[in-house]
Amino acid sequence: MRSPLILCAILACPVSALAQEAPLLGLRVMAAPTGPIWLGQHVGVTAILRTPSRFAAPPTFPEPALQGRAVVLPNGSTTPGSEREGGTSYVLLQHRYDVFPLQAGSLDFPALRMELPVADADGTARRAAAASESLRIEVRLPPGTQDPALLVTAPALHLDTRLDGDPTRLAVGEAITRHVTLTARDTSAMLLPPMPWAAPDGVRLYPNPPRLSDSSDRGVLSAVREDSAAFVPQRSGRYRLPAASFQWFNPQDGQMRRIDVPALVVEAIAAAPAPEADHRRPGFVLPVLALLAAGAACLAYRRRLGAWLARHRPGRTTPEAQAFADLLRACRQGQAAQACAALLRWSVLAIPAGERPTLRHLACLTTTPELETEGTRLAEHCFARPLGRDQPPGETAPPWSGHGLLTAARRARRRLRTTPRGFPARRGLPPLNPESTPTPAPRVTLPGWAR
Template sequence: MRALPPAFSRLVAPLPGPLLLAAAMLLPAPLRAQPALELRVVPDQPGPLWFGQHVGLTAILRTRVRFGGSPSFPDPAMTGHAVVLPNGSTTPGTEREGGVSYVLLQHRYDLFPLQTGSLVFPALKLVAPVIGDDGGSITAQAESQPLTFEVRLPPGVRDLHRLVTSPEASLTSEVQGDPARVPVGEALTRRITLRVSDTTSMVLPAVDWQAPSGMRAYPDPPRLEDSSERGVLRAQRIDSAAFVPQRPGRFVLPGSQLQWFNPDSGALTELAIAPLVIEAVAVPVAPHSRPWWRTAPAMLVLLALILGLLGWWAVRHGKLPRRLMPAETPEAAAFAALRRACHANAARPAMAALLRWAALILPPPHLPTLPELARLSRSPALAAEAARLSDLCFAAPAQAPGRAWNGAGLAAAAVKARRRLRRRSPGRREAALPSLNPAGSPTPPPRLILPGWHR
């Protein structure tokens, strides 16, 4: 019981007990004993409700004084089949009743019944701190009354699991790919979207994907989306699946049907997605295609040819490491010395290199002389250049004062002569020097003819 004001207590203290009881009976209702905390649940509509219809419930907690803290509203423990979602917000307020002002806290619940017949929303129990007139804080408890709803099934409903109860609903489909031509083994994706209002995505029916024989279905997890627009709930469910044909032919993917009941108008409507016809075609085989093991020999031959060309180029241009370069023969070394002397226009070194090269390139029993070299190589140019170089090297200084020599002509003639001699004796890379004392041979030792050989 609420304590009376001190002045009023001093006024009634001298009165006898029966008189005090009679006076209390005559007091107005606001002054009588009232609980410090009250809780009640008010539905948006009392009923009856349709199966799956959304109904909002407002839990109102009030006190005549002040709240000492923010109470926590409980989650109701439903005994029947229903979805209850807390709105997630608690709003304060005030109201006046019988001349008394109250402080309010309001909490919202969204109820979606999923069974027919009687559905009971249980009583809620709540404990909250309140502040009295004397400024002290006390803990008060309140409990609401249970609510009973009658849930009905809309007339004409065939399957409860394929029913949508909402003021607005739409069912659409999309296809990713060309149904008229789907190669075997490739996927075609089908997506079905259900959009409704004043409900939650948790109660929306799923799509039953069915694949015909010769085709496989790979469903994706559904996408459930909920939102609120100016206090109106919006829900969306997106189901998608990939269909892969296993053989060529025509396939028919089943459609999808729903029943939509509008609780505002009482109309029952069919929402349907038409079946989808798919033409699966065989994957064309690439012409002249062969297994890799049949083309391997050709690849090996090509690789060997490429490596051979690279090796020839490296040897030709001296790009190989020194340890991989072929060994240089005495004849090749002498010819290289001849070319270097000719490029340097050094007459005497060129003459010495020419004589050495002639002795190495001519095979026995030919004499290692320059006339024999010119004759065997059929090179008049070599004979002329060698004669000119001999005059320059061995003539008296008075006969050839200050004469300059250009070795380009001799180098070119020597290259041609060497090429002809090597073609004449293929496989010969080095002319061995004849024996100094040949046994059983009347042939005298070879002689090198130097000055005057051409005269």
């Protein structure tokens, strides 16, 4: 008699009380590949947003603040989809993050939280929120790695070298240019290592800024990096331009390989002597040449005097001079954050118009490599922290000394002012919001540095 009573009680209950309603919004993250992750390997982290009805507005996926050193490419792809679970159909939106770890250890992908309008069963839009769990990625150093800075982790890698000039008969003072191009698959160009240029004694080295390009074909990334440098012998003789090696680790077969850039032997010969002067020329040629030289000297002196007066005239301080004064003041007082901002502004204003406004280009333009070295040291002091460690309570960061940066900046500015180009009298910063918005630069996350 008890069974019919229980059956009647079940039939009397509403169906909604028995069936558990599916949540309006769900969010989860997953990483691929699922096996061991190697240093520099491409990791695809997919955030899956789902609802049992439909999305009332297009969602915007957040940018994650990773704990650890990694590169996250911008403009991740978002694709729709569907799935069925427990008799319920769901509408999906899958957003992919392209992550490249830059340091061995633990890389923590934080929990994501999203809130957006979702249509319920009767079509009414309601605000719904969902959060995912955090994801930890263990990054390993490939076995046999000698120098992580010269390591390429990719399924495919190709190296190509090219030469401009004849190494068998190179006149003293002339340049021969070497080109080294790395082409890799399933990686980014900014992760390809630079060519470690070196020159023997008696040869001057002039490296050019690298050329980087990325492309995607049906979701497969391709990267190209081209490095070039000019070598100029200073005296006659035989010179050997050093070789270089890159390590290539293929995560698919787990094999470590080496790709070599061969050495180059250059025969430098003395330049041809200038033709002897013809002493039978008329006697008025020398006075005319002397007069022209004197006129050119007077004109150059007048231009230099005008430029000096323009720079030192009261109330006519140029933006470049003001930025340089701010940099010197911050270096003398040991203010790292102010020095970093002033260095960025001065490097943009000091470089002539039409050229790359970067600190590396300014260091190459003025042949002052210590300027880039001190700038890198300043950036590491301001932003870098060890992986996965917070600063202990009560412990303060070591003081920063701006003496090296001050000396390098003064030398670079003095050399730049003596060149024929100089820097412009007045020029502001580039527009913050140009008409055509460029592709956003890849974001590099440093340990503990979150937006």
